[in-house]
Amino acid sequence: xxxxxxxxxxxxxxxxxxxxxxxxxxxxxxxxxxxxAVAFLIGSALSGIASELGAYGIKKAIxxxxxxxxKYSTTAYSKIIAQACKESGADVILLSATSMGKDVSPRxxxxxxxxxxxxxxxIKVESGNIIATRPVYAGKAMVDVKVCSTIKIFTLRPxxxxxxxxxxxxxxxxxxxxxxxxxxxxxxxKEIVVxxxxxxxxxxxxxxxxxxxxxxxxxxxxxxxxxxxxxxxAGASRAIVDAGWRPHSDQVGQTGKTVAPNxxxxxxxxxxxxxxxxxxxSKCIVAINKDKDAPIFxxxxxxxxxxxxxxxxxxxxxxxxxxxx
Amino acid sequence: MKIAVCVSQVPDTTTKVKxxxxxxxxxxxxxxxxxxxxDEFAVEAALQFxxxxxxxxxxxxxxxxxxxxxxxxxxxxGIEKGIHVKTDVEMDSYAVARNIADLLKEINPDVIFFxxxxxDYDDSQVGSLVSEMLGIPSITVVVGIExxxxxxxxEREIEGGKEVVEATxxxxxxxxxxxxxxxxxxxxxxxxxxxxxxxxxxxxxxGNKTEIIAMTLPKPKSKGKIVGTDVSAVPELVxxxxxxAKVI
Numbered sequence: 001x002x003x004x005x006x007x008x009x010x011x012x013x014x015x016x017x018x019x020x021x022x023x024x025x026x027x028x029x030x031x032x033x034x035x036x037a038v039a040f041l042i043g044s045a046l047s048g049i050a051s052e053l054g055a056y057g058i059k060k061a062i063x064x065x066x067x068x069x070x071k072y073s074t075t076a077y078s079k080i081i082a083q084a085c086k087e088s089g090a091d092v093i094l095l096s097a098t099s100m101g102k103d104v105s106p107r108x109x110x111x112x113x114x115x116x117x118x119x120x121x122x123i124k125v126e127s128g129n130i131i132a133t134r135p136v137y138a139g140k141a142m143v144d145v146k147v148c149s150t151i152k153i154f155t156l157r158p159x160x161x162x163x164x165x166x167x168x169x170x171x172x173x174x175x176x177x178x179x180x181x182x183x184x185x186x187x188x189x190k191e192i193v194v195x196x197x198x199x200x201x202x203x204x205x206x207x208x209x210x211x212x213x214x215x216x217x218x219x220x221x222x223x224x225x226x227x228x229x230x231x232x233x234a235g236a237s238r239a240i241v242d243a244g245w246r247p248h249s250d251q252v253g254q255t256g257k258t259v260a261p262n263x264x265x266x267x268x269x270x271x272x273x274x275x276x277x278x279x280x281x282s283k284c285i286v287a288i289n290k291d292k293d294a295p296i297f298x299x300x301x302x303x304x305x306x307x308x309x310x311x312x313x314x315x316x317x318x319x320x321x322x323x324x325x
Numbered sequence: 326m327k328i329a330v331c332v333s334q335v336p337d338t339t340t341k342v343k344x345x346x347x348x349x350x351x352x353x354x355x356x357x358x359x360x361x362x363x364d365e366f367a368v369e370a371a372l373q374f375x376x377x378x379x380x381x382x383x384x385x386x387x388x389x390x391x392x393x394x395x396x397x398x399x400x401x402x403g404i405e406k407g408i409h410v411k412t413d414v415e416m417d418s419y420a421v422a423r424n425i426a427d428l429l430k431e432i433n434p435d436v437i438f439f440x441x442x443x444x445d446y447d448d449s450q451v452g453s454l455v456s457e458m459l460g461i462p463s464i465t466v467v468v469g470i471e472x473x474x475x476x477x478x479x480e481r482e483i484e485g486g487k488e489v490v491e492a493t494x495x496x497x498x499x500x501x502x503x504x505x506x507x508x509x510x511x512x513x514x515x516x517x518x519x520x521x522x523x524x525x526x527x528x529x530x531x532g533n534k535t536e537i538i539a540m541t542l543p544k545p546k547s548k549g550k551i552v553g554t555d556v557s558a559v560p561e562l563v564x565x566x567x568x569x570a571k572v573i
Contacts, residue, residue: 195487
């Protein structure tokens, strides 16, 4: 019987939400392929957190702890994940396609000579074969991909695979000592600089993005205020990033970030094809634009044709009112 | 210092994707191809690295004949030497990486720059694969670089912030928008690029690890609802988001 090894990402010795997503996806895939899901966690002081995975159906978790794992190291993490794969006899590895997952997974692929399908939005089993679906051209098209090697690696787009709670499962936690030396830390994170606790557009359930229709950088605060009231993140079109109104880290689109929140509000964004590619898989899209023919309305579920600067403050107030009730 | 940069040629961002007759790839007719936008940051980083630390620059591209255009663009920006591993076979990231790694083993660069992903397949794999194959460290999605002796310190973008990562050279770096502003080629550069030779090589590896079995277009969305044409539509919009879409 094969095994599905789920790499569970932690930050500050807590399981990230994407870790629960990976756990649930592994349990589901193991069920469909008649194999066993095994979680794998790396950290410096994980204490009892692996047992939290029982609530998502994980029966076994392997935990490896070392003071040197306090901060992420591409070279060391890839080595011990590949090791865990070999030692557990896994033939599938699942990771989340987060910054860390995207960084570490190709190195595991090269170590194990195993095919990697990145950023999957669906994984299914058809006549015994695992078929992964992933967006290409920033979501303008989708491909179904099969892995030809014995070991198969998939990274899962965050926010797409939902964590599913199950009852009555307890996790057996096995601690292993990593076979690692100081030489394996050829690259090492020294410091993490957080953007003033600002929520990233890729991690937010609600994203409010602004474009040229805001008329100037001095009006961007209107977008930020709406995002704040909704507990979401503020994003930007390429036009205003290129114009220097916003940092590139806010940019949504083909040469920026791809997002799929529950609610995406595009304000004063016409919807260039490269922008649509980055946000059109959002679950609900609202467009506010003064041009009724703007392409953004073709992907929007709801729209208001009007001036962004007039509508935004009123919309923020209305949400404030409704949400406080 | 030997400074390598790897580039690819991709459909531009305004491309409307149509599925080709094989049902597995895009229909290339009418598509304009450009150097992968993230690779321009890599080329610029290679040039700045040379300007600061000295050395020679070399550009590598694996793919169809049209990839020569990406090499010429790199020449026009200032890269000195180029090698094209020519193949008409569709290669996955693993196969492309193996070809690059085999070639770079000969060249033995001190630093290798890649775009953080190509905007066609969005795989974000090749730079990291190559560095593992070469047994050197990699730092991905980089927006800041500092070099001190053989120590390289980079800022890489992560969710909601940045990591400061340290590694020793030789190392591979994948570049993100924000790292630099790629220079525009001047006329002299463009003229020289036209006549500068490109060394052509045969692929050393062709075994793909993954296979695309189908390409499809996302389902078109049904037409949305225009709630109104001025601020009076706001309460109705909020009501719909709460009661119909149930997203608030």
